[in-house]
Amino acid sequence: MNQDEQALDFSTVIASTVHDMKNSLAMLMQAHSQWLARLPEAERQVPEQGVIDFEFAHLNGMLVQLLGLYKLGVNQMPLQPAYHELDDFIEAQLASHQEVFASRGIIATYEVDPLSPLGFFDRELIASVLGNCINNAIRYARESLLITVSDEAGQLVLSIHDDGPGYPAEMLERQADYVQGINHSSGSTGLGLYFAGRIAALHQRNGVGGRTEIRNGGPLGGGVFSIYLP
Amino acid sequence: MLSYHQKSFLIVDDFSDFRSSVRSMLRELGVKDVDTADSGEQALKMCAQKSYDFILQDFHLGDGKKNGQQVLEDLMMEKLISNEAVFVMVTAETSQAMVLSALEHEPDAYLTKPFNRVGLAQRLERLEQRKTLLKPILQALDRGKPVEVLNACIALCKQDIRYSPLCLRYRADALRDMNQNEALERLYDSIIADRPLPWAFAGLGKLLFRRGQVAQAKGVYEKALKVFPMMPALYDGMADVLVAEGDTKGAQKVLEEAIRLSPLAVRRQALLGKLAMTNEDFDTASRAYRQAVAQGAQSRFKDPESNLGLAHALISKGSEKGLDTRTRLEINTTLSAVAKENPSDPGLQIRARLMKATSLLLNDAETAEKLTEQALMRLDGMEQFMSPEAALLVAKQLQMLGQAEAGTSMLKSCAEIYGDDPAVMKDIAKLTDDPTILSSSNAAADLNRQGVRVYKTGNLAEAREVFRKALKMQPKNISIALNMAQSLLHGTDTSVPSAELEECRACLKTVGLMPDTDARYPRYQKLKSKAFGE
Numbered sequence: 177m178n179q180d181e182q183a184l185d186f187s188t189v190i191a192s193t194v195h196d197m198k199n200s201l202a203m204l205m206q207a208h209s210q211w212l213a214r215l216p217e218a219e220r221q222v223p224e225q226g227v228i229d230f231e232f233a234h235l236n237g238m239l240v241q242l243l244g245l246y247k248l249g250v251n252q253m254p255l256q257p258a259y260h261e262l263d264d265f266i267e268a269q270l271a272s273h274q275e276v277f278a279s280r281g282i283i284a285t286y287e288v289d290p291l292s293p294l295g296f297f298d299r300e301l302i303a304s305v306l307g308n309c310i311n312n313a314i315r316y317a318r319e320s321l322l323i324t325v326s327d328e329a330g331q332l333v334l335s336i337h338d339d340g341p342g343y344p345a346e347m348l349e350r351q352a353d354y355v356q357g358i359n360h361s362s363g364s365t366g367l368g369l370y371f372a373g374r375i376a377a378l379h380q381r382n383g384v385g386g387r388t389e390i391r392n393g394g395p396l397g398g399g400v401f402s403i404y405l406p
Numbered sequence: 407m408l409s410y411h412q413k414s415f416l417i418v419d420d421f422s423d424f425r426s427s428v429r430s431m432l433r434e435l436g437v438k439d440v441d442t443a444d445s446g447e448q449a450l451k452m453c454a455q456k457s458y459d460f461i462l463q464d465f466h467l468g469d470g471k472k473n474g475q476q477v478l479e480d481l482m483m484e485k486l487i488s489n490e491a492v493f494v495m496v497t498a499e500t501s502q503a504m505v506l507s508a509l510e511h512e513p514d515a516y517l518t519k520p521f522n523r524v525g526l527a528q529r530l531e532r533l534e535q536r537k538t539l540l541k542p543i544l545q546a547l548d549r550g551k552p553v554e555v556l557n558a559c560i561a562l563c564k565q566d567i568r569y570s571p572l573c574l575r576y577r578a579d580a581l582r583d584m585n586q587n588e589a590l591e592r593l594y595d596s597i598i599a600d601r602p603l604p605w606a607f608a609g610l611g612k613l614l615f616r617r618g619q620v621a622q623a624k625g626v627y628e629k630a631l632k633v634f635p636m637m638p639a640l641y642d643g644m645a646d647v648l649v650a651e652g653d654t655k656g657a658q659k660v661l662e663e664a665i666r667l668s669p670l671a672v673r674r675q676a677l678l679g680k681l682a683m684t685n686e687d688f689d690t691a692s693r694a695y696r697q698a699v700a701q702g703a704q705s706r707f708k709d710p711e712s713n714l715g716l717a718h719a720l721i722s723k724g725s726e727k728g729l730d731t732r733t734r735l736e737i738n739t740t741l742s743a744v745a746k747e748n749p750s751d752p753g754l755q756i757r758a759r760l761m762k763a764t765s766l767l768l769n770d771a772e773t774a775e776k777l778t779e780q781a782l783m784r785l786d787g788m789e790q791f792m793s794p795e796a797a798l799l800v801a802k803q804l805q806m807l808g809q810a811e812a813g814t815s816m817l818k819s820c821a822e823i824y825g826d827d828p829a830v831m832k833d834i835a836k837l838t839d840d841p842t843i844l845s846s847s848n849a850a851a852d853l854n855r856q857g858v859r860v861y862k863t864g865n866l867a868e869a870r871e872v873f874r875k876a877l878k879m880q881p882k883n884i885s886i887a888l889n890m891a892q893s894l895l896h897g898t899d900t901s902v903p904s905a906e907l908e909e910c911r912a913c914l915k916t917v918g919l920m921p922d923t924d925a926r927y928p929r930y931q932k933l934k935s936k937a938f939g940e
Contacts, residue, residue, distance in 0.1 A: 199498050202520040206427050209522065213430065236520070243499070254636030258603065259571040264532040274524040293568050296601050300516070381601070 191246040198239045205232050226279030230314065233276055237308045241371050244304060248374055255298050255378050262295050262325050263288045266334075269306045270323070276314055277321075286323040295325070295332045297379055297405050302334070305372045309336045309401045312368065316340030322396055328404070331386075335394070335402040342392035342399045351390050372403060381406040410534045411436035413459035418442070418449040418477065419496070420467045428462060431523045435530075446472030446480075453486040460530065461487065462517070465497040472704045473670065479511050480706055489544040492533045539569065543576050552580035578609055587613060604634045611643040620650050638668040645677070654684045662690070672698050672707040679715045683722070691719035699740060710747065710754055713740040717761045718799070728768035737765045752788045753921075756781045757796060760803045767806065778807045785812065791823050791882070793921045794830045802837055817843050822880045823920075826851045850879040854886045861893055869893050877913065884926055887917040891933050900939055910937050
């Protein structure tokens, strides 16, 4: 029964390494932004800066997701739901990607249904899903990104729209496989869908679980990712 | 200009790079009043000097230091921050910090590192708006007026019904403080039926348990733990229920689960130590008490009982050959701390010495004898009452150390002070067969019960006479003395001197020597403030 004496399994080793990597990355990002602040204006606005900001956010998102997947695996994903003001929540997600939007010339906006200003969910977990989706949308968006919040039959729907080429047809057809973890072949996007699906499902109300959906079209004509929370 | 630019800020982080980086972000946002602290201890000092509008507190401030949660608890318990102030917990990994947070002391927001200037500005702006919206509620909270809190909640919901979920917690806490139990239960039930929230489950469980509805409380915790298996506070409630049902083994298991989730919890570790001792699981007991002592060093919940518990567990674990050097060293260190840190508490001085003497019984009889003598001398002049657990352990150790007579007199005084409690008498019976001790309190306890019956009929004079007779047999009995005092205060004008008032004050003075951990201590304080007009 002595758990301390068991050899560490590989996923635990990975998880604690990822944890350190995440801290390390946070320090790196911080040092970088301090260094940047001391540079003259002209030297700050270089194209490389956009790449650095995007990849920083991308790396951070992947590490958060990796830690999340580990916790899901060992059943340590605590759900801590509470009421949150939706415009505040969405603003916060957009603000954390502000540099990337600026350097890529993307205009990000949001629309919240004024009749339902509060949502009930785990802020941290849904933020990690949104973070990954925004990151993904930035990769494909041409110049605009839109987050909408609406109410569909009592469920809260958060959608991220971009004006890019949209999801490939094959992915749309087989989205259920990604969510169920059957097909991970398309790398980080597939894993992201799996992660988002699991987190959505953790949110339950009266036996109904949350879910995700991808489609093409919407007001911006590109890819649309939606998460439904009961 | 942003609405918070004129507010005062305190940044607490052990990394100077982080402090200066956040400070420069705030400067760029137009904030002028920014102070920094590199530890929780320093932050507490600074908050005692100046009231900050915003505190940005790093969660993990290094091993062996107060963490952000402990700083928040201290700030709230000491009332060093207003409810209007914004407390933001800054973490590298937020979900873990949330598990470690106590349900009764939650920060206003979490901010996950890394964050940028725009992200920080957005959070601050929103939190400021939220606090402004809730201002009437928060100000009523600062004044400690639950009725006004409730009214402010009603006013806000009337103004904009969409924000009613934000008021739920304030409403529940206000009802709890006003002892409006039925309304509170209805509110909790309706919250849980709509959207299960962990604090609502914990609150409902606590309410039912407090009212003696143990089985219902258990049902609530069982349901809650299915929905929120990662919430340590719910395990604590479940453990209370199991202890009340007499299932100490089950309670220990549940607490061990809570500690696996959240090991940094002084009181939880100490409680686990105590339960494991009851269950004679000395390994678990010594581990838990060791943690309680180590973590207690930085905490407001530091308690010499954990040191004594650790020593007791280690001694109980020992073999017939005595204790090894390492264990003796640990016992010595932990007990020396008790003696050194509590110079004016005779009870602790005696108990620490007897505990140490017991540990040396087999290996160093000479020192054991010397310590026992010192303890006996102090015991002779001690007026304070020990708790029944402490008194019985002292009696047992005196017996082991060859001081049968002193042990017997300890048992006698314990039977006098706590004799009306059958559980205490049962424990006394484990240590002695002496019928004079075991039956010593029967007559007085009978009279006490009779007195209560008479008091309820309203015959004050006769009730006082019966209590007086009982108290004469057992002058130090806490229950009898409190009943005597209450019957004397009943119908007596405390603003003019009288024989009743004198008598009342005298018996309160005697039982004022009871330990403040006793369940009857609040009742004593109430009577005392009435009798002495304080």
